Amino acid sequence: MRRPVYCASHPPDPLMMSWRHWSTCKVCRRWPTAILCPACRQRWDQPILRCSHCADHAHATDPAGHACPLNPRHLWREAAARMDYATPCDQWIKRLKFGADWTQARDLARLLNECAPAQRLRAQADLILPMPISDTRLRERGYNQAALLARHWCGRDPRLHIDWLIKHRHTPAQAQADRAQRLQQLEGTLSWGTPTRLHKLRGARVLLVDDVMTTGATLDIASSVLLQTGVAQVDVVVFARTPSPLGAGPGGGLHSPHVSNRPGPP
Numbered sequence: 001m002r003r004p005v006y007c008a009s010h011p012p013d014p015l016m017m018s019w020r021h022w023s024t025c026k027v028c029r030r031w032p033t034a035i036l037c038p039a040c041r042q043r044w045d046q047p048i049l050r051c052s053h054c055a056d057h058a059h060a061t062d063p064a065g066h067a068c069p070l071n072p073r074h075l076w077r078e079a080a081a082r083m084d085y086a087t088p089c090d091q092w093i094k095r096l097k098f099g100a101d102w103t104q105a106r107d108l109a110r111l112l113n114e115c116a117p118a119q120r121l122r123a124q125a126d127l128i129l130p131m132p133i134s135d136t137r138l139r140e141r142g143y144n145q146a147a148l149l150a151r152h153w154c155g156r157d158p159r160l161h162i163d164w165l166i167k168h169r170h171t172p173a174q175a176q177a178d179r180a181q182r183l184q185q186l187e188g189t190l191s192w193g194t195p196t197r198l199h200k201l202r203g204a205r206v207l208l209v210d211d212v213m214t215t216g217a218t219l220d221i222a223s224s225v226l227l228q229t230g231v232a233q234v235d236v237v238v239f240a241r242t243p244s245p246l247g248a249g250p251g252g253g254l255h256s257p258h259v260s261n262r263p264g265p266p
Ligand SMILES: [Zn+2]
Pocket: 025, 026, 027, 028, 029, 030, 036, 037, 038, 039, 040, 041
């Protein structure tokens, strides 16, 4: 059975859903519902108009989201994000990355299915590559959360290759680093694996998948590596995007930047 695709502004009717899609609400734990109950969707999941290049809140100078004012631009072509990295989404991601709660990936993938720009980018891609983590991090965490998210989102799609991008050097946690520091730390840490894959990468439209985009430095490094091998274009899908001052600050965005400042969920 094909997974239904929902619009964020038109939540699914629970009565129309298969029992397999029923669950407790991820925020208030109400049962039964479709990941998020209507009240929590209303409070925490309002549709956000995003820039099609950086996936940040649409810029005031570009309300249609098609002419990102970033200069220099990122190396990828288009990016899509499902939610802001803010309450309650930040807790889900932390549980996935640091709480060994790998079941979060399934729920995030179901929410990602509701994101029309992400679905469009996936449909256009020739290859879907999740962002890699280092072996050190893999031993620590037990799984690559981006690969898990991509696997749940794409299922058995033959375009998905979870081991084509490799991170062959461990880098320290980057939570406090700015973009320049991240780029410096990550330089030379990613590669695309074995030469036998080269002919499949050349001319391909590649979609990178990750759980969170903060400054975009890691995704830029991956895009750079791929573009140097001759891929035709790189697009990006992330579950969560950290709103930047450029996109959502005073006078910058069209939407309130203060989602994360709202009182916490019950
Ligand atoms: Zn709820």
